[in-house]
Amino acid sequence: MLGINKMAGENRTQESAEPLAPVNVPGPETINENYETVGSPLVDNPLVKCRNVNVHYGEKQAIFNVNIDIAKNEVIAMIGPSGCGKSTFLRCINRMNDTIDICRVKGDIELEGQDIYNRSVDAVELRARVGIVFQKPNPFPKSIYENVAYGPRIHGLVNRKSDLDDIVENSLKRAGLWDEVKDDLDSSGTGLSGGQQQRLCIARTIAVSPDIILMDEPCSALDPIATARIEQLIADLSKNYTIAIVTHSMQQAARVSSRTAYFHLGKLIEVGETEVIFTRPLHSLTEAYITGRFG
Amino acid sequence: MSNLIREMVRSNLKKRYQAEQRFRLYGLASVGFGLLCLALLFADIIYKGAGAFRQTVVEVELYFDPEVLGLNIPVETDQIRSANFDGVIRLMLRERFPEVTTRADRRALYGLLSVNAVYDLQALVMANPKLIGQSRKIWLLADDDVDMYYKYGREGEQVGRLAEISRIWVEQLADDGVVKTQFNTGFFTNGDSRDPEISGVKGAVMGSFFTLIVTFIISFPIGVAAAIYMEEFAPKNKLTDFIEVNINNLAAVPSIIFGLLGLAVFINFFGVPRSVPLVGGLVLSLMTLPTVIISSRASITAVPPSIREAALGIGASKVQVVLHHVLPLAIPGMLTGAIIGMARALGETAPLLMIGMIAFIIDPPSSVLDPATTLPVQIYLWADSPERAFTERTSAAIMVLLAFLIVMNSLAVWLRRRLETRW
Numbered sequence: 104m105l106g107i108n109k110m111a112g113e114n115r116t117q118e119s120a121e122p123l124a125p126v127n128v129p130g131p132e133t134i135n136e137n138y139e140t141v142g143s144p145l146v147d148n149p150l151v152k153c154r155n156v157n158v159h160y161g162e163k164q165a166i167f168n169v170n171i172d173i174a175k176n177e178v179i180a181m182i183g184p185s186g187c188g189k190s191t192f193l194r195c196i197n198r199m200n201d202t203i204d205i206c207r208v209k210g211d212i213e214l215e216g217q218d219i220y221n222r223s224v225d226a227v228e229l230r231a232r233v234g235i236v237f238q239k240p241n242p243f244p245k246s247i248y249e250n251v252a253y254g255p256r257i258h259g260l261v262n263r264k265s266d267l268d269d270i271v272e273n274s275l276k277r278a279g280l281w282d283e284v285k286d287d288l289d290s291s292g293t294g295l296s297g298g299q300q301q302r303l304c305i306a307r308t309i310a311v312s313p314d315i316i317l318m319d320e321p322c323s324a325l326d327p328i329a330t331a332r333i334e335q336l337i338a339d340l341s342k343n344y345t346i347a348i349v350t351h352s353m354q355q356a357a358r359v360s361s362r363t364a365y366f367h368l369g370k371l372i373e374v375g376e377t378e379v380i381f382t383r384p385l386h387s388l389t390e391a392y393i394t395g396r397f398g
Numbered sequence: 399m400s401n402l403i404r405e406m407v408r409s410n411l412k413k414r415y416q417a418e419q420r421f422r423l424y425g426l427a428s429v430g431f432g433l434l435c436l437a438l439l440f441a442d443i444i445y446k447g448a449g450a451f452r453q454t455v456v457e458v459e460l461y462f463d464p465e466v467l468g469l470n471i472p473v474e475t476d477q478i479r480s481a482n483f484d485g486v487i488r489l490m491l492r493e494r495f496p497e498v499t500t501r502a503d504r505r506a507l508y509g510l511l512s513v514n515a516v517y518d519l520q521a522l523v524m525a526n527p528k529l530i531g532q533s534r535k536i537w538l539l540a541d542d543d544v545d546m547y548y549k550y551g552r553e554g555e556q557v558g559r560l561a562e563i564s565r566i567w568v569e570q571l572a573d574d575g576v577v578k579t580q581f582n583t584g585f586f587t588n589g590d591s592r593d594p595e596i597s598g599v600k601g602a603v604m605g606s607f608f609t610l611i612v613t614f615i616i617s618f619p620i621g622v623a624a625a626i627y628m629e630e631f632a633p634k635n636k637l638t639d640f641i642e643v644n645i646n647n648l649a650a651v652p653s654i655i656f657g658l659l660g661l662a663v664f665i666n667f668f669g670v671p672r673s674v675p676l677v678g679g680l681v682l683s684l685m686t687l688p689t690v691i692i693s694s695r696a697s698i699t700a701v702p703p704s705i706r707e708a709a710l711g712i713g714a715s716k717v718q719v720v721l722h723h724v725l726p727l728a729i730p731g732m733l734t735g736a737i738i739g740m741a742r743a744l745g746e747t748a749p750l751l752m753i754g755m756i757a758f759i760i761d762p763p764s765s766v767l768d769p770a771t772t773l774p775v776q777i778y779l780w781a782d783s784p785e786r787a788f789t790e791r792t793s794a795a796i797m798v799l800l801a802f803l804i805v806m807n808s809l810a811v812w813l814r815r816r817l818e819t820r821w
Contacts, residue, residue, distance in 0.1 A: 199711060227715045241702075242708070243708060244705070304708070
C-alpha cells in the first residue's frame with residue numbers, strides 16, 4: 104500500500120513541478136470510434152490474443168474495438184472507472200457473456216492460437232481452461248470438499264477417490280486454505296468467513312488446472328486483512344498461472360500486477376508495465392484516473 | 399439543531415406514533431376477525447359432527463336356534479351364508495316385548511336394530527360355527543333413528559322420526575341397561591351406505607388418496623420439467639411470453655371446465671373408465687399443473703444467480719448447473735407449491751361431478767381403477783341426504799377432510815424444513 108502512495112505522490116509532485124508531456128499525448132477529444140490504444144497492448148507469443156473485440160448489450164455498445172494480448176504467467180490488471188467495461192471484457196475471455204441473452208460479442212479472441220468463439224470450440228471445455236473467480240464469494244451450498252471436488256468430478260479428471268482427495272488437498276493448499284479447513288472438509292462451504300469463502304472459490308477454480316484465471320474484483324467484498332491474503336495468494340499463484348484481474352483499487356493493481364490496462368467508457372485507453380502506468384502514464388485520461396481526478 | 403426544529407420534530411413524533419399504533423390495531427383487528435371466523439367454523443362443525451364418532455349399540459341375548467336359522471347339524475359353511483339370522487333377531491325381539499302383537503308395531507319393533515346387524519351375526523357365526531345351538535350376549539348396532547333418539551332426543555331435543563311407540567321401547571331397553579354408545583369405528587372402516595348407521599368415510603378417504611397420488615405423480619414431474627425449461631432453457635421471445643401468459647390464465651380457469659375437458663378427452667376420447675381415481679387424478683392434475691409450474695418457477699428464480707455463475711464458471715454444462723445446483727436449492731419450494739396445489743385439488747368437487755365420481759359407491763377402492771368417490775364429493779352427497787344421521791356425518795366427514803388437509807400441509811412444512819439448504 105505504501106508503494107503506490109509513494110508512486111502517486113511522486114506523480115503529483117512531478118505534475119505540479121513539471122507536467123508530463125510525452126510526445127504523443129492524445130487528449131480526451133481523440134477518444135472516438137477509431138481510437139487506438141497507447142502503450143504496449145501487444146506482446147510476443149501471447150496466451151490470449153484479443154483483436155477488434157466489440158461487445159453489445161442489445162442496442163448499447165459496451166466495448167469498443169479492444170486489442171490486447173495477455174502473456175503467459177503474467178498478472179495483468181484491468182482498471183478503470185465503474186461501467187467502463189472491464190468486467191464485461193474479462194467475461195468475454197471465458198464466454199461467460201454467452202449466458203446473457205442480449206449480449207453479443209464480435210471480434211477475435213484466441214487462446215493459444217485457437218479462436219474461442221469458433222463454432223468448434225465448446226464453451227464448457229473452454230471454461231475448464233479459463234477459470235473465473237467472481238466479485239462476491241459464491242461457494243456452492245455444499246461441503247468444502249464437494250466445492251473443490253466439483254470441477255474435477257464433472258470434467259471426469261479422476262477415476263479414484265484417492266486422486267480426487269489429492270486434487271482437493273493440493274488445490275486447498277495452493278489457495279492457502281488447507282491449514283484452516285483440513286479438519287472439517289465436510290462442513291458447509293458457506294459457513295466460512297468471506298475471505299475464506301473467496302479462497303475456497305479460488306481453490307475450486309484451480310482444481311481443474313486452468314491455463315488462465317480470470318478474477319473479477321475478487322476482493323471488493325472483503326476486509327483489508329482478507330484482501331491482503333488474497334493478494335499474497337495471487338502473487339504465489341502467478342508462478343504457475345496466468346492471471347487477469349479486474350479491480351477498482353489502483354493500489355491493488357499496483358501491488359499484484361506486472362501489466363496494467365486502463366479502460367474508459369468501453370475503450371481500452373492504455374496498456375503498459377504497471378510501474379510505467381502508475382508513474383509515467385502516456386494518456387491524459389489514465390493520468391487523471393490514477394491521480395484520482397475521477398473514478 | 400435549533401429548539402424550534404426540535405419542537406417541531408417532537409410534536410410530529412407524537413402523530414407518527416399514533417399513526418403507527420392505529421396501523422397496528424387495524425392489523426390486529428383483521429387477524430382477530432380471521433381467527434374468530436375460523437373458530438366459529440370449527441366450533442359449528444365440531445358441535446354438529448362430534449356425535450358421529452359415537453354410535454348407539456344394544457345388547458341382546460341371542461339363541462342361535464338351528465331350527466330358526468334353517469340349518470342342519472353338522473353345519474356347512476355355505477349354509478351359514480343363507481341362514482335366517484333375521485329370524486333369530488326377530489324372535490328375540492318378540493320374546494323381549496311380548497305385548498307387541500300388531501303387524502305394524504312388529505315392523506316398528508324389528509326396526510329398532512340396524513338391518514345390517516344380520517351381517518355382523520353372519521360373520522360371527524362363520525368365524526365360530528360352534529355358536530349354533532348356543533346362547534350368546536351380543537352388542538348389536540341400533541338403527542340410525544334409534545341412535546339419533548338415544549344420543550339427542552332423550553334430552554328433549556326434537557330429532558328424527560322415531561315413532562312414539564319405539565321411543566318407549568328404547569327407554570325400556572335403556573332402563574335395562576342394555577343400550578350404550580360406543581366409539582364409531584365403522585365410520586372409519588366402512589364405505590358409503592344408504593343406512594347411515596353403517597356408512598363410513600373409508601371409501602372417500604381411499605378415493606381421495608388414490609386420486610391425489612395420481613395427481614401428484616402426473617402434475618409434479620410435468621410441472622417441474624415445464625418450469626425448468628421455461629426458466630432455464632427457453633429463449634425469451636414472443637412465443638414463450640404467450641405460453642407464460644396462458645399458464646397464468648390456466649390457473650384461473652374455473653375447475654368445472656377441467657371436469658368437462660376430462661369428460662370429453664379422457665373418458666369419451668381415450669376411453670378411461672368413468673368414476674375411477676385415475677380419471678379424477680388426470681383431471682385434477684390438469685387443474686394443479688399451472689399452480690405447480692408457477693410455484694416451481696418462483697422457486698427457481700429464487701436461486702441466487704451467483705450459484706449458477708459459479709457452476710458455469712467452472713465448466714458445468716447447462717443441464718449440470720440445473721441438476722446439481724439449481725434443482726436441489728429449488729426443490730423444497732417446488733414441493734411446497736405442489737402440496738398447496740394438491741390441497742386445493744383435495745377440496746375440489748365440481749370437476750369430479752363431471753366425470754362420474756359422484757356415483758354411489760359402497761366398496762372402498764383398492765386401486766386407481768376401482769370406482770370411487772372423494773371426500774368433498776362424499777360430503778356433498780351426505781349433505782344432500784334427508785336423514786338426520788347423515789347431517790351429523792356430513793360434519794364428521796368435513797372434520798376428516800380438514801384433518802387430511804392439516805396432515806398434507808404439515809407434510810409440506812416438514813419436507814421444506816428437511817430439504818432446505820441454508821447458505
